[in-house]
Amino acid sequence: MPASQQTVLRDIVLVGGGHSHVGVLKHFGMRPLPGVRLTVICTDTHTPYSGMLPGYIAGHYSYDDVHIDLPRLAAFAGARFYRDEVVGIDRQQRQVRCRHRPPLTYDRLSINIGSSPAVDRVAGAAEHAIPVKPIRRFNERWLALLERVRQHPGPMTIAVVGAGAGGVELTLAMHYRLRRELQWLGNDPDALAFHLFSAEREILPTHNAHVRRSFERVLAARGVVVHCSAEVSSVSRGQLRTRSGATLAADEMIWVTQAGGAAWLRDTGLALDGSGFIEVGDTLQTVSDPLIFAAGDCATMIGMPLEKAGVFAVRQGRPLADNLRRSVSDLPLRVYRPQRRWLALVSTGDRYAVASRGALHAEGRWVWRWKDWIDRRFMARFRDQ
Template structure:
């Protein structure tokens, strides 16, 4: 993993989380190159293993059994993971263009995004057919279809699958097996289900031998799957499919498993493509057009060694791709890779039976499925059972990455960093990064970034008071853009909790030292995320200070304006009030688990989505609903912030543990004893709980001490208005809002240390 003392000299950006790239990540994890930083950009956090997808559809595997957790794997490999959609590559400036976030610069890039069925080639297919790839979209369809079948009471259900290659045949049989089983278990007639398999070619499984084709023709006949070969599908309409021969079939669903191709944006890169819109690559896996861009997996056509689009080739391209990327950053020539001429295919039939196909040979049986299951599970364990890594960090040398004057300067500077004002990020670097940002301007900002000076100057409108707060913390994730958004959101939380309007913000940032271009991009990525949040809040960035340090960190001093007559304070709790929490808790334990590779990527995604959600609209709603007291839940945890409210209010409170909204996965990580480093300090407040001994084994008990980053609002309001307020908050986009307790009269003399009663 990257050491803070290790300047980044070269960036390798992996576009897509396919089978080749997971192999690259694993290989770099086991043998990293000092000074080289990996960044993985992928739309989805969990990437499916294609070999097990039919087994998942058939019900033999769970979602986690067949998906590789890219977030966890990237953390293990010391790589940055950006969850984003790639829309292009700017080769002139060597930047990967991402949707909804800043471009990502690269020195070397690799593309492993798989392929997608070309539904646009057939009239109506794009609107009325479901492509099997990307798998995320197909999975949503599949889960919805299962739900429909569970409640299907009347009439037949007809499903058409277009594409009679191995993928189409395997998916058809897996779907049929699972759906018939679901119908039987519910006492319904499985013969109401009808499957039709279409292909423009006149033979089944055209890349396999006659023996294997015969096996599947018999299997499909036994399973009453209707074959339509030699007549391409010409048009798809709502509930109707038409072939070029004029055959018309009423259908409920159409699945598309054929005519794959690359995404549209590849055409705009200027990279050489073949007739199927796949990247033309050389034996070294470099694209024909650009030595600095590699490609592997389904999206790549190795022009000297054309092969079928099969997962086995993507898997085997992983090691040579990783080795060639390493060779390139060291200034060495890449080596050619020669794929095998034939390969073993294990094709399942849905019912724990499989057919093996290789060259002109074929054999089948339940033992073949067990063999396939053993092979697939062994492959997946490579990316789930991650061995411990060596903590010894080696400082880079000139052989670690391509030697250059800029790199040499960065390496020699590692041990000679200045302190004091000399630790500032260079003015040229900073000005270039900030010049690309577009913070909003406000009429009440007299001096700010639009007219820089030694300090910012603001005016205060008549009848308003000034609210001022500050927050600062180091990065807990490797994505500076997302970190910038979270840091800005966290800093604004105190203003919103009091009912204030954000006016201005001054940034304080620390950026790891290194090559100017790398530092500049880090500053820009981080501040771009922060400025987006500030702009959305109507808050003007008016200045700041950026210095060099060991770790990335960011904070803001924020000013706000408030009506003195409408302040929500911590001391406003009243006996009988309802307590409302607007966001789920658990970020502390989740990110502690993430650092230990013990959190699922989708748990981390849910936490980040929550942390990036602003509290502004929630605060406005609470104020309009008559909230009397409010605070944002942050570092002291839910209990700590509640005690901060009960003490100045002179009241006690009841907290319903089962009503507290929690983030996905936090009860698992807390039960495993994975807690934030701040947890022990917060646990000291357990003395504030009445009869706390009886609650220590409750699964939610550790979570009330969990420190939060950019947490939700904890507020009180009259009980008769609470339900209506919760409904409004959920409609505004805070779906986890809950009434978590109530305020009670003080039961002990003033200053008592046990104001909180827990309930389940």
């Protein structure tokens, strides 16, 4: 019997269409649970796959290559899809509050809404800088920047604030793409200047020294000016200032710093960590409410701090799906143990990448091809239903 014709006994509501929830939808599509209705609410109809974003910016992939079609995936899972923004949870009434729709009742709730660079911690950043997330808004600004560079070639300075893997990769991807655009148009690519700011003493602080050296070499070869121990303390129109008092005039300021949790989570009464992320146990159930689960960037596993990386959000999809099924069937939950070391494949913009895992390091065009193969295979799981 099609899911839509079955009696609904339990409602599972998925808030956000992040990397974990696409996995949940896929698992429920493959193995439906009779009597259980899934609903997914997301601000976007197409959710980006983080691993391929820098490749999209660099021009190696199209928009469709790097986005998962959520309504289509929801249809495969027999789930309802609502495009809306969740703005709160009424835990007494077991209801999700949306910006536009009436409240939605849940028996189990799962939250996978990601994180955003904490622009509100630096004066002026919210008004004058472009946060890399949400990706939809960043993409709009990126397309506008591309157009501006095409229409008005001339000197331009781009500052990227945050030199973790996301910031470094994004800098190199934008650098590659914008220079190519100028070259195609017969304009001078050297009119572009890139500056990368790190509050830490070095770039890529969570990676090994070999990986750091590789990227220092690549950034230097591309002429990107790297400012270390240079915490940006304020931003005004066209200018940023570091804590030491140094200033830089910049046409665009892109914010890729440490992430924070969504502001509305603070009013849910769920326990949050110091950065505003939801505290969950080793079953991905929140520590505050057995009916609510959370995964991906917006969750913090107690006693197991994980890097905010899509790879963990993806891996949590399977155990989250299993535990939602078990919880709704009143079965004991299963423990999920994340891997202690993980492989990061970080690209340099030009179809070349560096592999980083613990103390290991490898690099080359073959690493990029390997990454490309892994990423395309991941996306195919959601396209070929």
